[in-house]
Amino acid sequence: MKILIVDDSEMVRNFHCYILKSQGFQVMTAVDGADALEKIYGGDHHFDMIITDINMPNMDGYSLIERLREDEQFASVPVIIVSTEDEAQDKTRGFEAGADVYIVKPTEPELLVEQVLMLLGN
């Protein structure tokens, strides 16, 4: 299982990598939505899940998810948003964009792992 972690904060990327690697997942990282699209379309990587921040330069998380959902190939890839935004309207927008799960930072490792496993059907 390979997961793409998208966040403009290096600290958050490292933290999420650490959590997921400790569970045996392979991870790759991207620094914003545009970088994520390059990694998704540019290489020969297959990602089983995307975990993305919302607030990022160049392309935010909403736009990234919308772009992926428009592509038949990625219409059903599991997507988790992990964001500092805690308002109902942010969550609604995230789900409307096509996210499956919305987690508020700071990330609780147990919650992230639980949601990842749930989305992967374990």
Ligand SMILES: [Mg+2]
């Ligand atoms: Mg951010």
